Amino acid sequence: QVQLVESGGGLVQAGGSLRLSCAASGRTFSSYAMGWFRQAPGKEREFVAAISWSGGSTYYADSVKGRFTISRDNAKNTVYLQMNSLKPEDTAVYYCAASSIVVVTTTPLTYDYWGQGTQVTVSS
Secondary structure (H helix, E strand, O other): OOOEEEEOOEEEEOOOOEEEEEEEOOOOHHHOEEEEEEEOOOOOOEEEEEEOOOOOOEEEOOOOOOOEEEEEEOOOOEEEEEEOOOOHHHOEEEEEEEEOOOOOOOOHHHOOEEOOOEEEEEEO
């Protein structure tokens, strides 16, 4: 069992930065691949970024590539999402998730545990 708690969301102007954190409980955090997803009002949840259990592999949605960076600290049971050059279209609730599948995956159904989400609002 893994419990996930996101933090770091807020209101920022376009072009600004935010860093999201996701703290995980449980001793097996390092065995899970981790992902970030987001959901804007009236839209489906979409993949943002993912990282392997070791941190050695990362994958990004084309819409955030070059602007967002996912990382993890297994000693602190935490995964991060550094978001730079934010755009109004990045406005959404951001969720972190844990997957027991070995390979990095972008499909929400392959993630076993989810956090409650944190709101990110980017003003123009």
